[in-house]
Amino acid sequence: xxxxxxxxxxxxxxxxxxxxxxxxxxxxxxxxxxxxxxxxxxxxxxxxxxxxxxxxxxxxxxxxxxxxxxxxxxxxxxxxxxxxxxxxxxxxxxxxxxxxxxxxxxxxxxxxxxxxxxxxxxxxxxxx
Amino acid sequence: xxxxxxxxxxxxxxxxxxxxxxxxxxxxxxxxxxxxxxxxxxxxxxxxxxxxxxxxxxxxxxxxxxxxxxxxxxxxxxxxxxxxxxxxxxxxxxxxxxxxxxxxxxxxxxxxxxxxxxxxxxxxxxxxxxxxxxxxxxxxxxxxxxxxxxxxxxxxxxxxxxxxxxxxxxxxxxxxxxxxxxxxxxxxxxxxxxxxxxxxxxxxxxxxxxxxxxxxxxxxxxxxxxxxxxxxxxxxxxxxxxxxxxxxxxxxxxxxxxxxxxxxxxxxxxxxxxxxxxxxxxxxxxxxxxxxxxxxxxxxxxxxxxxxxxxxxxxxxxxxxxxxxxxxxxxxxxxxxxxxxxxxxxxxxxxxxxxxxxxxxxxxxxxxxxxxxxxxxxxxxxxxxxxxxxxxxxxxxxxxxxxxxxxxxxxxxxxxxxxxxxxxxxxxxxxxxxxxxxxxxxxxxxxxxxxxxxxxxxxxxxxxxxxxxxxxxxxxxxxxxxxxxxxxxxxxxxxxxxxxxxxxxxxxxxxxxxxxxxxxxxxx
Numbered sequence: 302x303x304x305x306x307x308x309x310x311x312x313x314x315x316x317x318x319x320x321x322x323x324x325x326x327x328x329x330x331x332x333x334x335x336x337x338x339x340x341x342x343x344x345x346x347x348x349x350x351x352x353x354x355x356x357x358x359x360x361x362x363x364x365x366x367x368x369x370x371x372x373x374x375x376x377x378x379x380x381x382x383x384x385x386x387x388x389x390x391x392x393x394x395x396x397x398x399x400x401x402x403x404x405x406x407x408x409x410x411x412x413x414x415x416x417x418x419x420x421x422x423x424x425x426x427x428x429x
Numbered sequence: 430x431x432x433x434x435x436x437x438x439x440x441x442x443x444x445x446x447x448x449x450x451x452x453x454x455x456x457x458x459x460x461x462x463x464x465x466x467x468x469x470x471x472x473x474x475x476x477x478x479x480x481x482x483x484x485x486x487x488x489x490x491x492x493x494x495x496x497x498x499x500x501x502x503x504x505x506x507x508x509x510x511x512x513x514x515x516x517x518x519x520x521x522x523x524x525x526x527x528x529x530x531x532x533x534x535x536x537x538x539x540x541x542x543x544x545x546x547x548x549x550x551x552x553x554x555x556x557x558x559x560x561x562x563x564x565x566x567x568x569x570x571x572x573x574x575x576x577x578x579x580x581x582x583x584x585x586x587x588x589x590x591x592x593x594x595x596x597x598x599x600x601x602x603x604x605x606x607x608x609x610x611x612x613x614x615x616x617x618x619x620x621x622x623x624x625x626x627x628x629x630x631x632x633x634x635x636x637x638x639x640x641x642x643x644x645x646x647x648x649x650x651x652x653x654x655x656x657x658x659x660x661x662x663x664x665x666x667x668x669x670x671x672x673x674x675x676x677x678x679x680x681x682x683x684x685x686x687x688x689x690x691x692x693x694x695x696x697x698x699x700x701x702x703x704x705x706x707x708x709x710x711x712x713x714x715x716x717x718x719x720x721x722x723x724x725x726x727x728x729x730x731x732x733x734x735x736x737x738x739x740x741x742x743x744x745x746x747x748x749x750x751x752x753x754x755x756x757x758x759x760x761x762x763x764x765x766x767x768x769x770x771x772x773x774x775x776x777x778x779x780x781x782x783x784x785x786x787x788x789x790x791x792x793x794x795x796x797x798x799x800x801x802x803x804x805x806x807x808x809x810x811x812x813x814x815x816x817x818x819x820x821x822x823x824x825x826x827x828x829x830x831x832x833x834x835x836x837x838x839x840x841x842x843x844x845x846x847x848x849x850x851x852x853x854x855x856x857x858x859x860x861x862x863x864x865x866x867x868x869x870x871x872x873x874x875x876x877x878x879x880x881x882x883x884x885x886x887x888x889x890x891x892x893x894x895x896x897x898x899x900x901x902x903x904x905x906x907x908x909x910x911x912x913x914x915x916x917x918x919x920x921x922x923x924x925x926x927x928x929x930x931x932x933x934x935x936x937x938x939x940x941x942x943x944x945x946x947x948x949x950x951x952x953x
Binding site: 329330332333334335337340359360362391395398399 | 951
């Protein structure tokens with residue numbers, strides 16, 4: 302998942318669909334995000350490459366909609382409802398996730414174990 | 430001697446006669462019951478009305494004390510039934526110098542208590558000595574057990590004597606308007622005990638000339654035990670009970686709003702008043718009448734130029750007129766706050782400037798003298814220095830700072846509290862004790878507590894307790910009383926201290942763990 306500026310990024314992603322939960326006046330998804338192009342990437346505990354300024358999932362509320370949908374801590378969010386999340390500020394990311402008129406967010410997330418799973422399956426496939 | 434004063438005198442008098450003891454005991458029971466209710470924190474105030482005839486037909490003994498006793502005056506605090514007050518002649522003359530007249534009634538209480546305690550202490554000895562004196566031959570000899578009892582009796586009396594001296598033998602510090610409830614109770618109790626013991630002794634021992642001396646000694650020992658227990662009761666009632674804080678008193682001075690909060694225990698109103706006054710003299714800054722009012726220039730512009738004419742002839746609508754004037758004045762634009770603000774700022778500046786001058790002058794003055802050490806005495810004969818004692822040294826350096834000091838005191842309106850003489854004395858004091866100029870000035874730069882100026886206020890300690898409840902009733906929530914002097918008063922409000930519910934939470938010391946936080950983490 303190393304990110305070379307100017308070159309296209311290719312990763313293995315998982316599609317996760319989260320339904321927002323109505324809690325009083327707010328619609329919540331049940332996880333916390335960190336990162337962004339205006340933040341310090343060196344403090345990100347989940348990223349492999351410490352210059353990666355993407356949006357990562359830092360905490361999941363147990364029993365919340367995100368956990369039920371299969372989101373895991375440490376996932377990097379690549380897209381939200383079609384909007385790109387690899388080069389956004391923290392606040393923009395928050396806004397895209399918390400739009401009031403959307404009930405469902407469709408995320409494309411990536412994690413290290415996905416790559417390994419794909420490699421594993423490709424490796425096992427290739428064996429004659 | 431508990432309830433409203435004139436009756437108390439009679440009640441004491443009636444206690445002399447034996448047949449009225451039943452009356453007295455009944456009244457005592459009433460009194461102690463009512464006190465119990467107040468000590469349980471009842472909300473109701475016990476006002477002790479004299480329901481029974483207090484003067485029995487039998488108690489016709491004309492006491493000399495009668496005339497003085499029956500009046501609503503004074504009893505001394507700080508002493509109890511075992512006390513002997515210091516009736517020093519010197520103190521009497523010092524009291525005469527103050528403008529408050531000496532009241533002989535002030536010493537009746539402690540004198541009574543002293544007599545009673547002396548009587549109580551001498552009684553066991555009398556019990557022992559009388560049979561020996563009167564019918565020695567007929568007494569049965571009593572060996573070792575009696576000697577043991579003698580020893581224990583002697584030590585108990587010694588303990589009684591020492592603890593009475595330690596606890597109760599103090600010069601009185603205040604005179605209360607009404608009698609001190611607990612002390613009167615205890616005096617009555619002591620008198621009861623001793624009188625009943627004498628009665629029993631007279632009937633059972635003196636008359637039939639009892640021969641069992643050991644029994645008599647045991648009897649005396651039991652009296653001393655009872656006295657020790659009464660002293661324990663006195664200790665608890667007079668000294669210990671009011672130590673645990675139960676109420677919060679807010680004391681506000683009526684003229685300038687200086688206020689303090691104090692925690693006290695269960696006291697009666699008059700005792701609480703004495704307690705508050707003790708604290709007042711050392712906590713509150715001295716009352717300065719010159720610092721009170723807004724300058725006249727600001728306030729005088731208030732009601733100019735609004736006259737009301739009544740056109741309807743005789744309609745006597747004065748309230749309507751005044752209301753109209755007040756409404757008009759409220760609507761008018763009022764700029765006096767502006768003037769007040771600028772006046773205050775100007776005043777502050779002036780005070781600060783004078784203070785700076787004063788500090789510099791004093792610092793310079795202090796550099797003119799230095800302390801002469803012993804070894805320097807025989808220094809060079811060519812430059813003989815004049816050796817001065819502190820008084821002369823003070824006078825020598827006072828001159829350069831006098832003017833700055835006077836101007837400063839005048840600006841801060843303190844000139845009434847400090848005379849030249851007092852400043853010189855203070856300077857002498859500071860020089861003697863090697864104080865720095867700042868220490869010397871501490872007294873003048875901030876107004877100290879009233880205690881500091883006591884010598885000037887020679888007349889001062891007459892206070893009037895103003896209260897809507899009888900002053901011997903206990904403190905309770907919502908009580909308000911005030912202590913008045915001639916020109917100001919202290920208003921005291923009573924609130925109970927809140928009940929505290931203390932919970933517990935145990936934190937395992939190993940549970941303190943930390944992680945680094947991402948720079949920002951938003952939950953969505």
